[in-house]
Amino acid sequence: MMKRIALLGAVALGLGALVAAEPQAQDTPRSVWDGVYTEAQAERGAAAYGQACGKCHGAQLAGLGEAKPLTGPEFLGIWNGLSLGDLYDRARKTMPLDRPASLSRETYADIVAYVLKFNGFPAGGAELDKRSEVLAGISFEAFKPQAAARSATVFASAAADTAADPDPNGAPNPYVADPGFLKMPPGRTMGSTSGVGVDSRGHVWVAERCGANNCAGSRLDPILEFDAQGRFVKAFGAGMLLFPHGLFVDAHDHIWVTDGHSDGTKGAQVLEFDGSGKLLRSLGKPGVAQEGPDTFVEPNAVLVAKDGTIFVADGHTPDKGAARIVKLDAKGRFVKQWGEHGSAPGQMDVPHTLALDSKGRLFVGDRWNNRIEIFDQQGRLLAVWPQFSRPSGIYIDRNDVLYVADSESRTPEGYGHHPGWKRGIRIGSAATGKVTAFIPDTEPNPDKGATSGAEGIWVDGQGVIYGAQVMQRAVVRYTKPR
Numbered sequence: 402m403m404k405r406i407a408l409l410g411a412v413a414l415g416l417g418a419l420v421a422a423e424p425q426a427q428d429t430p431r432s433v434w435d436g437v438y439t440e441a442q443a444e445r446g447a448a449a450y451g452q453a454c455g456k457c458h459g460a461q462l463a464g465l466g467e468a469k470p471l472t473g474p475e476f477l478g479i480w481n482g483l484s485l486g487d488l489y490d491r492a493r494k495t496m497p498l499d500r501p502a503s504l505s506r507e508t509y510a511d512i513v514a515y516v517l518k519f520n521g522f523p524a525g526g527a528e529l530d531k532r533s534e535v536l537a538g539i540s541f542e543a544f545k546p547q548a549a550a551r552s553a554t555v556f557a558s559a560a561a562d563t564a565a566d567p568d569p570n571g572a573p574n575p576y577v578a579d580p581g582f583l584k585m586p587p588g589r590t591m592g593s594t595s596g597v598g599v600d601s602r603g604h605v606w607v608a609e610r611c612g613a614n615n616c617a618g619s620r621l622d623p624i625l626e627f628d629a630q631g632r633f634v635k636a637f638g639a640g641m642l643l644f645p646h647g648l649f650v651d652a653h654d655h656i657w658v659t660d661g662h663s664d665g666t667k668g669a670q671v672l673e674f675d676g677s678g679k680l681l682r683s684l685g686k687p688g689v690a691q692e693g694p695d696t697f698v699e700p701n702a703v704l705v706a707k708d709g710t711i712f713v714a715d716g717h718t719p720d721k722g723a724a725r726i727v728k729l730d731a732k733g734r735f736v737k738q739w740g741e742h743g744s745a746p747g748q749m750d751v752p753h754t755l756a757l758d759s760k761g762r763l764f765v766g767d768r769w770n771n772r773i774e775i776f777d778q779q780g781r782l783l784a785v786w787p788q789f790s791r792p793s794g795i796y797i798d799r800n801d802v803l804y805v806a807d808s809e810s811r812t813p814e815g816y817g818h819h820p821g822w823k824r825g826i827r828i829g830s831a832a833t834g835k836v837t838a839f840i841p842d843t844e845p846n847p848d849k850g851a852t853s854g855a856e857g858i859w860v861d862g863q864g865v866i867y868g869a870q871v872m873q874r875a876v877v878r879y880t881k882p883r
């Protein structure tokens with residue numbers, strides 16, 4: 402008790418000192434974290450965006466086809482470190498693509514304000530200026546740098562409180578990595594991928610984004626089959642998917658792929674193929690990104706239980722669109738859904754991945770909240786596990802060994818905030834929740850980018866791990882030397 406009070410006192414003192422020492426925003430270099438626009442301005446910007454930009458960049462700013470996303474890791478990664486003037490000029494001088502510079506400077510400033518708000522940067526008391534030279538003095542810091550000191554303090558106190566807890570990155574790594582195992586066919590290079598699976602013959606299936614990070618407009622086949630030696634067998638799916646995201650191999654060796662984007666004519670669907678590449682079924686309505694019993698917003702992951710029950714994890718955007726698990730029967734008919742945006746137990750944000758253990762418990766990678774939520778198949782919450790870090794991919798083998806890929810943990814505030822946790826693959830028990838091994842990601846400076854290392858993960862019958870990587874554009878094979 403004494404210790405606890407002393408600790409709280411120390412933290413309060415520390416924060417007090419920090420607040421007092423905080424410099425005035427006016428005379429220091431400003432960043433997008435300093436409240437550089439107003440709510441009213443962002444509201445005007447939302448309306449202008451809807452009229453001038455939404456048809457190409459999408460209502461959720463997620464990008465459509467060639468029009469790049471104006472939110473999320475890719476967008477933040479591109480603009481991080483540049484100035485708001487750069488973004489403003491880029492928009493003003495080249496956009497809308499079909500009528501560049503056709504809006505007033507005020508309107509472009511309003512739209513930039515809306516983009517900032519959508520991306521979670523705080524509003525303030527003054528409007529965003531319409532002059533490029535002024536905006537050039539505001540840096541676009543994707544990840545709140547000046548808060549690092551404070552979060553470090555808070556984290557240090559949390560760590561002190563749980564001094565008995567083991568190092569979250571401390572488990573041994575008994576694996577060796579082979580990034581070159583899968584041989585692409587001539588003329589093709591692997592694009593970004595978050596979907597990999599292995600069928601009953603040991604063939605490896607990959608859904609990649611057409612040699613790039615997006616299949617819109619591409620004629621390439623994004624679903625590839627490799628044999629157990631890593632030799633290319635065949636590919637299919639050209640023109641059917643915009644943004645292949647989740648891949649699942651079911652008990653019949655059917656290949657299920659989710660499409661996380663939509664462009665009004667296709668996408669926002671879950672497709673089931675047989676091993677020959679024939680499309681057997683499609684769930685959701687093509688191009689209709691809506692939360693409904695027969696439509697999906699941004700389907701991240703699909704899982705098919707042995708009895709044919711289908712689970713879909715829907716919603717890739719925090720606070721926007723869906724944050725739900727959809728349960729369908731073996732015929733694809735809606736049974737129920739659960740989940741909503743939030744961080745309370747049972748709520749979720751960006752349910753990115755799904756797995757079932759031997760007891761039929763559904764593991765949901767609640768990525769935005771840095772935790773796994775375990776539900777029964779009716780949607781009742783059974784447990785919340787933070788110890789496997791920030792889950793992008795989850796796989797559970799028949800012995801209930803749990804494999805969890807973290808591709809996002811970062812120290813600074815903002816996207817991926819999860820100080821003290823390294824990216825990589827944590828391996829442990831789905832029964833006890835204990836972490837026993839850790840394969841660290843190889844990216845030397847994870848704080849620089851929003852993603853690295855495996856997002857999608859699958860493990861074959863021999864315990865060989867395959868990790869599908871978005872940033873490195875590779876599928877890495879991990880084996881345990883004997």
Ligand code: HEC
Nearest residue numbers: 453454457458467468469476479491492496497498499512
């Ligand atoms: C007719 C379709 C279309 C419209 C309308 C449109 N854009 Fe674009 N936008 C694109 C395309 C295509 C690209 C990518 C090609 C390029 O970079 O020029 C793009 C790229 C961008 C980029 C660069 C993204 C990056 O991270 O590199 C920004 C910023 C942008 N648009 C903002 C806007 C804004 C703001 C509006 C509304 C005022 C708008 N766009 C309207 C099609 C459009």
